[in-house]
Amino acid sequence: MRGVAPGLAIAAAVALAISACSAADVERAETTLPPPAMTTTAVVVPSTTAAPPLTTALPVPTTTVAEPEESTTSTTTLPAVPEDESTAVPPPGAGAGDSFYPWLGNSGYDVTHYDLSLDVDPVANTIDGLTTVHAVATEDLTTIYFDLSGLEVSTVKVDGVPVGFARERVELIVQPTESIPAGASFTVEVAYAGTPERIRDPGVPFVRIGWFGVNGVVFTSNEPSGSMTWFPSNNHPTDKATFTIRITVPEHLTAASNGLLVDEIVLNDRRTATWQMDDLMAPYLAAVYVGEFERHAQASRDDLLIRDYIPGSLSELERQATLEALSITPGAIEYFEGLLGPYPFDAYGTIVMPFTLGFAMENQTLSLHGTQTLGSQIIAHELAHQWFGNSVTVADWSDIWLHEGFAHYLSFLYLAEVQGEDLEALMARELETATFAGAAPPGGITVAQLFDFNAVYRRAMLTLHALHRRVGDDVFFDILRRHYESSAGGTTNTAEFLAVVEELAGAGAVELVEMWLYDTEVPSTLGDSPPVSEITE
Template sequence: MAHSTLRSRLGCWLALMGMALWLTACRPLTIPMPTAAVPGTAPALAPGPVAGAAGLDDPLYPTLGNGGYDVLHYDIDLTVDVAGNTLNGATTISARATQALSAFNLDFSGLTIGQVTVNGAPARYRRQASELTITPVQPVQADSLLTVTVAYQGQPQPMRDPGVPFLPLGWQRFGDDIAVVSEPSGAMTWFPSNNHPLDKATFTMRLTVPKPYQAAANGVLSDTQDNGSSTTYVWQMTDPMATYLATVHIGRYEVITAAGPDGVVRRDYFPLGTPASVKASFAPIPQMMQFMRQRIGPYPFAAYGVALLPVPTGWALETQTLSTFGAGAGGAAWDEGEVMHELAHEWFGNSVSPATWQDVWLNEGFATYFQWLWQEQNEGSAAFNATVQEVYASMLAQDVGSPLPQQPPDLFTDATYQRGAWTLHALRLTVGDVVFFKILRAYYQRFAGSHASTADFIATAVEVSGQPAVETLLRDWLTNPKLPAPPAPSAQTPVIAL
């Protein structure tokens, strides 16, 4: 996520909220030894079916997500009345039970439910706030596959999240268009889900909208069906995606397509009448993709592009494969660094997702640092050094604390973005460029398509660098309430030479 009104004069952008460390995530796991069987005793019976947990105990959002199953695929079929901003449809969830289940929960708020089925049979359900509890006719056996379909209709209601007080979340209107922005919790306003980045899945979206509207979503447009007065757009996201990154854009667009590096499909959705200066903001994206490829690895998905809202917003969001940007205020172009920031999230945040919301610096700190690295690439080391020094002075003046939060209002702050990025810079100064980029590549390759914690990153940095002191350095930058002093540069000249 980016907020354009907070960027510095040199293009580094500052967000509105902050984050503090989940300390227990950084402690080594204790793995119990197997217990030997006692001779002459009967083997323990497998536990009977029980209800899945109604949350995943995330340190910031303990009720988000649900236990007892792993979602494999979401099939979302929606017919949308754009004028009335209402929808009618169904979501079918394919999942694997991770335990024997007598009941289980989905995260779903607001919309009116018509029917719920489990493996084709009607199931009992009840809803309290955003917790939808489903009781199948027959218990679900552990390791079995289950198919859950929820039919629903109504007008989605955006929700307020204390972690993002400046923006309603979920399905909502922007001017005459409809769009979805959900980080961290808003996905449950428009489809039932296991609403936490720990449970990523693939997606199919079938979006039927009246002509002349168009519908865009994550992934690749696999089919377009002409129904006479309406059109159905079928979008396939075949790589795992966290629910908060799922998006829909409905409006009237100029669609610009092109071939990107490594065969990546490029498609941008600009509202009709978007000024050429705003569209030109996104022209450097192919070069940015090559920049990321050289340092981290190939772009991780089949497609990339941007979808613009018809109104200025001052923020952008890294919705997977189709980043969401507001219109440029007064026709102003988007800052190139912010375009780079959202693209970098495709590697760090979207492919490698945070294990908990306390680990979000692994999204925002990384994307901010690659924004600075893009400046270094294009404007030289003097401009880069001026940026990082200016940011450090600003953090020192504001007494910016740890980049990992204790509560949702700290989720997106200067600590998350700037001190998160400076944590990486401190590591780079300590180990030198060659080892630094080896660490980032190893971290990305190990956790691509999945999720990672702060502890995972620290362990990777220590292992790849071969320097135990790196752990102390990173923990100081991540946990010390006071801003650490910049480390002395490594004996290796910090020059990007890959």
């Protein structure tokens, strides 16, 4: 994720692009989660560096997304590490053990597939949903928990049989008529409806996250907790699944989502688009986009579809400028494939909202952008997240530097490669800025620093550059590839990355990385010489 705002430097994560809503408007309608909580990527900070701009000025509409009109003013606040453990500790079965978000995710089962059917009224900003969760019990289950915030649940069925259910904070609590034994497959079908209420996440102080309805346009930006605003799930990266997302909208609108468009029908003036995500995906990356968009295909390979969606309301000049900005995608994919290995999914592209956002977001296979985040570096940042963040995902949100630091550094490598910038000069300026800002160590952040730009983006990026300088191109890119390949399609953590560093570069390289990750003070150099011991042969 990455955030940007007029007059400010790019903040939070280039992978989850964050919306440029005004602070006053953002307060109007929100969902606040109870005392245990969630997260997203992008903190905007004043720019004190002479690095090239990460955005490209395009002749596109300059309207900034203000807080959408919503039918409710209630708020859901997601608590992180709660102050009152006696009242905030999730009940057994609720929570996946995340150190930042005790209530996110659930235990006792693994989801294999989500089947979502959503009837969307973009003008009223309401949904009528039916989600079927296919899962396997990992222990004997007498109660099943799902993450769901707001919305009104009408019926719940387990294996086709209606069952009782209850709500507690952000949990939907399902009571099967019989215990489900460990190892057994089962389905839970949830019917629900209402206006999704976005979440105030303690890790994302700049905008409420989840389902956005803005002037008849719908989009989702969930990282890390917001997907629970529009469908019930095991809302944690440790439980990835495949998805079918079926979206019904007025006939004249486009409905886009993750993966491949496998079916589209029109019946009674309503269009239903069915999207299939056959690769594993964390729930926070699931996406719904509804509006008047044009689909544009780019040069694709047999194994990869590249398509973008742009606003249908653009003038011809705006349209050509937008397509020109997006035309870097095929070349950027080839560049990252040369560094990291094959692109991990069947399709990729960008959807551009018809207004300004304060962020961009790397939703799997179809990244979200506003009209002001179409610079080559931001596009590259969200693309790089498809490898680091989407295919390889952190097992605990405290390790977010493994998403944002990697995507940020890869976008700078792309900038140097494509635009001929001096990488060392750029990194020297970034080090100067990080030092002046007193950037916190990315390996020791709090939930409130989840998308702190100086720590999670800038200093994390410098951590990788210091390692790069220490070990050289061949070893550094071997480390990136080994780290990626060992966890592709799954999850990872800092310890696993350091194990790869030690195996390929030795204990001295690990000491260097740990100094950048954990020392309170920003290191004064970028690792020209080993801090303690030589690299092992």
